[in-house]
Amino acid sequence: MKNLTEVHANLEQLKKTLRDYEYHYHVLDTPLVPDSTYDKLFDELIKIEKLHPELITTDSPTQRVGAKPLSSFSTITHELPMLSLEKASSEEEFSAFFQRTQERLATLGSTDTTFCCELKLDGLAVSLRYEQGILTQAATRGDGATGEDVTLNIRTIKSIPLKLSGDNYPEILEVRGEIYMTHAGFEALNIQLEKQTKKDQVAKLFANPRNAAAGSLRQLDPTITAKRPLTFCAYGIGVVSGDSLTNHPLEDTHYGRLQQLAKWGLPINKWVKQLNQCDAILAYFKEIESERHLLGFDIDGVVVKVNSIALQEELGFVSRAPRWAVAYKFAAQEVTTKLLDVEYQV
Numbered sequence: 001m002k003n004l005t006e007v008h009a010n011l012e013q014l015k016k017t018l019r020d021y022e023y024h025y026h027v028l029d030t031p032l033v034p035d036s037t038y039d040k041l042f043d044e045l046i047k048i049e050k051l052h053p054e055l056i057t058t059d060s061p062t063q064r065v066g067a068k069p070l071s072s073f074s075t076i077t078h079e080l081p082m083l084s085l086e087k088a089s090s091e092e093e094f095s096a097f098f099q100r101t102q103e104r105l106a107t108l109g110s111t112d113t114t115f116c117c118e119l120k121l122d123g124l125a126v127s128l129r130y131e132q133g134i135l136t137q138a139a140t141r142g143d144g145a146t147g148e149d150v151t152l153n154i155r156t157i158k159s160i161p162l163k164l165s166g167d168n169y170p171e172i173l174e175v176r177g178e179i180y181m182t183h184a185g186f187e188a189l190n191i192q193l194e195k196q197t198k199k200d201q202v203a204k205l206f207a208n209p210r211n212a213a214a215g216s217l218r219q220l221d222p223t224i225t226a227k228r229p230l231t232f233c234a235y236g237i238g239v240v241s242g243d244s245l246t247n248h249p250l251e252d253t254h255y256g257r258l259q260q261l262a263k264w265g266l267p268i269n270k271w272v273k274q275l276n277q278c279d280a281i282l283a284y285f286k287e288i289e290s291e292r293h294l295l296g297f298d299i300d301g302v303v304v305k306v307n308s309i310a311l312q313e314e315l316g317f318v319s320r321a322p323r324w325a326v327a328y329k330f331a332a333q334e335v336t337t338k339l340l341d342v343e344y345q346v
């Protein structure tokens with residue numbers, strides 16, 4: 001057992017390391033370590049902070065989402081924050097989430113345990129603002145409170161409608177979703193980057209489709225983004241307002257809202273399922289895990305969300321994530337070559 005001074009020193013070192021990893025991952029799009037290494041250290045930090053809540057500081061990586069926006073873009077403040085997700089990385093952890101949520105719902109007087117299950121796409125989150133059906137603004141998640149204004153770049157992505165279909169959409173509608181790159185697009189891009197590299201130079205290639213998507217979207221020159229094979233999938237709704245809502249209300253379930261987004265011309269996830277038993281969700285997870293290599297793009301788990309919007313609202317949020325959702329992640333496929341020298345056990 002370490003004394004408090006040692007714990008504190010370890011904690012500071014751990015936070016410093018995580019911040020450094022986050023900066024390279026979120027800001028520079030060039031990760032220093034595999035996600036599994038980052039996740040492991042992040043979990044260690046959570047563990048230590050749970051044991052020593054008095055040592056939690058507001059600048060701890062556990063207290064915030066993503067990273068600050070790049071100063072070269074103008075920034076956009078999210079009216080509704082773009083949060084992170086609680087994680088589960090084993091059957092036990094997921095079952096604990098299910099049970100916890102079921103108990104919370106019971107105290108709210110509900111026996112409805114319908115969850116909407118979907119793929120967890122491995123790209124970067126954006127928020128698209130439509131006014132009177134026209135795409136007027138797009139922002140990255142950034143640190144959750146403030147993102148980068150990537151409107152011009154987003155406008156070059158062909159799967160994102162510049163105008164919504166139909167006419168029964170809210171006057172103001174924020175669509176949230178993931179920008180990602182398929183495996184085929186990623187490979188073609190790296191081949192092209194290699195070809196463009198002069199003979200005496202080392203080609204600057206992207207490490208994986210996620211970094212390629214982030215690096216391609218966060219270009220100051222939108223004509224470069226336009227040439228990159230980016231694609232989009234909507235998974236939720238942010239701010240909505242306007243008189244038209246009274247005549248055309250939003251569906252009252254998450255699943256229903258996804259279908260509404262699809263009707264308005266937005267691409268949604270085909271593998272979405274409504275399930276209400278823990279065993280059925282575990283089976284869905286296993287099925288997706290075994291089929292993931294056939295998808296043609298990277299996913300790092302499934303996201304399970306309470307389906308009823310009213311119950312979501314009642315459950316609310318903890319500091320950086322909603323209580324009504326969990327990211328159930330696949331076991332890491334990457335292999336870490338070297339962990340840190342410091343040992344973080346207490």
Ligand code: NAD
Nearest residue numbers: 021022025031033034035038084085119120121125235303
């Ligand atoms: P997260 O990726 O774990 O979870 C939240 C995000 O999930 C959302 O912002 C959204 O972009 C995404 N998402 C995908 N499909 C979704 C769906 N269907 N519904 C809702 N959201 C969906 O975000 P986080 O908590 O900010 O974690 C950061 C991630 O970045 C982790 O996976 C971590 O490993 C990685 N990371 C890696 C490094 C590194 O150095 N390798 C550094 C920092 C962060």
